[in-house]
Amino acid sequence: MSLAENSPARATATPETVDADEARRQRAARIERIAKWTLPVIIMALSIFGWGWVVTANEIPHYILPGPDRVWASLTGDWGMLIEAAYLTGWITLLALILAVIGGAGLAILFNQSKMLELSFYPYAVILQVTPVVSIAPLIFIYVDSKVAGMLLCAWIVAFFPVLSSTTLGLNSVDHNLRDLFRIYGATRWQKLRYLQLPSALPYFLGGLKIAGGLSLIGAVVAELVAGTGGIGSGLAFRIQEAGYRLNIARMFAALAMVAAMGVFIFAALSILSHLLLRKWHESALTREH
Amino acid sequence: MAVRHSDTLPLGQRPPLLRLSHVDKVFSGDVVALKDMNLTVNQGDFISLLGPSGCGKSTALRIISDLMHPTRGKVEWEGDHGRGDLGVVFQEPTLMPWATVAQNVWLPFRLAGKSYAEVKDDVLEVLRLVGLEKFLNSYPRELSGGMKMRVSIARAIVTNPRLILMDEPFAALDEITRHKLNNDLLELKAKIGCTVIFVTHSVFESVFLSDRIVVMAARPGRVMAELKVDTPYPRGEDFRTSPEYAAHAREASAALKEAMGEPA
Numbered sequence: 113m114s115l116a117e118n119s120p121a122r123a124t125a126t127p128e129t130v131d132a133d134e135a136r137r138q139r140a141a142r143i144e145r146i147a148k149w150t151l152p153v154i155i156m157a158l159s160i161f162g163w164g165w166v167v168t169a170n171e172i173p174h175y176i177l178p179g180p181d182r183v184w185a186s187l188t189g190d191w192g193m194l195i196e197a198a199y200l201t202g203w204i205t206l207l208a209l210i211l212a213v214i215g216g217a218g219l220a221i222l223f224n225q226s227k228m229l230e231l232s233f234y235p236y237a238v239i240l241q242v243t244p245v246v247s248i249a250p251l252i253f254i255y256v257d258s259k260v261a262g263m264l265l266c267a268w269i270v271a272f273f274p275v276l277s278s279t280t281l282g283l284n285s286v287d288h289n290l291r292d293l294f295r296i297y298g299a300t301r302w303q304k305l306r307y308l309q310l311p312s313a314l315p316y317f318l319g320g321l322k323i324a325g326g327l328s329l330i331g332a333v334v335a336e337l338v339a340g341t342g343g344i345g346s347g348l349a350f351r352i353q354e355a356g357y358r359l360n361i362a363r364m365f366a367a368l369a370m371v372a373a374m375g376v377f378i379f380a381a382l383s384i385l386s387h388l389l390l391r392k393w394h395e396s397a398l399t400r401e402h
Numbered sequence: 403m404a405v406r407h408s409d410t411l412p413l414g415q416r417p418p419l420l421r422l423s424h425v426d427k428v429f430s431g432d433v434v435a436l437k438d439m440n441l442t443v444n445q446g447d448f449i450s451l452l453g454p455s456g457c458g459k460s461t462a463l464r465i466i467s468d469l470m471h472p473t474r475g476k477v478e479w480e481g482d483h484g485r486g487d488l489g490v491v492f493q494e495p496t497l498m499p500w501a502t503v504a505q506n507v508w509l510p511f512r513l514a515g516k517s518y519a520e521v522k523d524d525v526l527e528v529l530r531l532v533g534l535e536k537f538l539n540s541y542p543r544e545l546s547g548g549m550k551m552r553v554s555i556a557r558a559i560v561t562n563p564r565l566i567l568m569d570e571p572f573a574a575l576d577e578i579t580r581h582k583l584n585n586d587l588l589e590l591k592a593k594i595g596c597t598v599i600f601v602t603h604s605v606f607e608s609v610f611l612s613d614r615i616v617v618m619a620a621r622p623g624r625v626m627a628e629l630k631v632d633t634p635y636p637r638g639e640d641f642r643t644s645p646e647y648a649a650h651a652r653e654a655s656a657a658l659k660e661a662m663g664e665p666a
Binding site for chain 1: 486498500509
C-alpha cells in the first residue's frame with residue numbers, strides 16, 4: 113500500500129511560480145503583519161500627544177486633567193508604592209483565578225458525573241453569577257472577618273462561572289461516535305472521563321479561563337473598593353480611590369494604567385498557555401497558509 | 403505475528419459466528435426501525451448491508467454492537483464474546499484529535515488496561531498493514547481523509563476482533579481514495595481473514611467487496627433479499643471490469659430497486 117497519492121500535498125513556492133496574484137497576496141500579508149504592531153503604537157502615540165496638546169492649549173489645571181508628563185512623573189515617582197499595590201492586587205487576582213479554576217472545573221466534573229447534582233445546584237450557580245458582585249460584596253464583608261478571604265470570595269464569585277459553564281459545555285461536547293467506541297470497548301466511567309471527556313473539554317475550558325482571568329481582576333478590584341484594604345496593605349483600586357480623595361489625579365491615572373497593564377498581562381499569559389496546550393492538535397491553533 | 407490470520411472457507415462451509423433472530427426495534431413506541439430481521443453471520447463472511455437511508459442498516463449495527471437492545475428478538479454469539487471481540491469503523495474516522503496515530507490505535511488496549519509497551523508490536527504491525535508505519539507520531543489533523551480512515555481501520559483490527567462492523571466508512575471520501583481503499587480493504591481481508599459487516603448504499607461497492615449482499619428496504623426497515631457474489635478472493639482490478647461483476651451489479655441494482663418499491 114503506497115500512500116504517496118493521498119498524502120496532503122504541500123506546495124513549495126519557488127520564484128518562478130510566484131505570479132502577479134501571488135505577489136500581491138504576499139505583499140498584502142507582509143503589510144498586514146507590520147501594521148498589526150505599528151498601527152496601535154501610532155494610535156497610542158497620537159492620542160498621548162493629542163491629550164498633552166489639549167491640556168497645554170486649554171491650560172487645564174492638573175487637578176482636573178493632568179497631562180501625560182505628570183502621569184508619567186507619578187508613575188515613576190510613586191513606582192515603589194504602586195508596584196507594591198499592584199503586587200497585592202495581582203496576588204488576590206491570581207489566587208482567585210486558581211480557586212475559580214479548581215471550583216469551576218471541579219463543579220463541572222461533578223455536575224457531569226451526577227445529573228441530580230447538576231439539576232440541584234446549577235440554577236444557584238447561575239443566580240450567583242447574574243447577581244452583581246458589587247451588591248453582594250458589602251454583605252460578604254459583614255460575615256467574613258478576614259479581608260483576604262472576603263476579597264478572594266468576591267473575586268471567585270465573578271470568575272468561577274465562565275470556567276464552570278464552558279467546561280460543562282466541553283464535557284458534553286464529546287464526539288458521539290467516540291463515545292460509542294468507548295462503550296463498545298467497555299470503558300469505565302473514569303476511563304471515559306480521563307481519556308475522552310477531559311481532553312475534549314480542554315479547548316472549552318481554556319476559553320472559559322481567558323474570560324475568568326479578566327473577571328478575577330475585576331472581582332479583586334471591586335472587592336478592594338468595597339472593603340478597603342486597611343490592615344493588609346493597599347491594592348491598586350484602593351490607591352485609585354485614595355488618590356481621588358486627595359485630588360491627585362495624576363496618580364489615579366498612573367494606577368489605572370497599571371490595572372489595565374495587569375489585565376493585558378493576564379490575557380496574554382492565558383492566551384500563550386492556551387496556544388501551548390492546543391498547538392499540536394486543535395483547529396484553533398492551526399495556522400492556515402491561505 | 404501478533405495479528406491472527408484465519409483462513410476463509412468457501413461459502414456454505416463456514417461455521418456460524420453470530421445469529422440475529424426475529425429482531426425488531428421500535429423507537430418511541432411507533433417508529434419501526436427494524437422489523438423481523440434474521441441474519442446468520444459466519445466466520446469469514448464479508449456481508450454488505452445494502453439499502454436506502456432509513457432501512458435500519460445502522461440500527462442493525464448498533465444492536466449487534468450492543469449499543470442498543472432489540473425490542474423483540476435475539477442476538478446470539480457463538481462461544482465467548484467479550485471486550486475487544488468487535489472492531490468498529492464509522493463513517494467519520496472518529497479519531498481522538500489530541501492523540502497521535504499510535505495512541506489512537508492503542509486505545510482499545512489502553513481501555514483494557516494494557517500499557518503501550520505491552521502492545522507496541524501489535525500497534526506497529528497493524529499500522530504496517532494499513533501502510534501508515536511512518537506516521538506513528540503524527541496527529542490526525544496532519545493526515546488526509548483517506549489516511550485517517552486507515553488509522554480508524556487499524557484501530558478496529560488491532561485487537562483481533564471476531565467481527566468488524568463498518569458503517570459506510572468510505573462514503574465521505576472522494577471517488578479515487580474510495581476506490582483505493584476498497585482495493586486495500588480486500589487485500590487486508592486476504593491477509594488476516596477477518597469477518598466483516600459493511601454498511602453501504604453503493605451497489606458497486608457492495609458487489610466488489612462482499613460475498614454476501616443483504617438488501618434492505620425502508621419504512622419499516624427490513625431484509626428484502628440476499629444475494630451471493632461467489633467470485634473468489636483476492637479480487638483485483640480485473641474483477642471490476644469483468645462481465646461477472648456487471649451481472650452481479652445488475653442483479654443487486656434490481657433487488658435494490660424492488661426493495662425501494664420501484665419497478666425493476
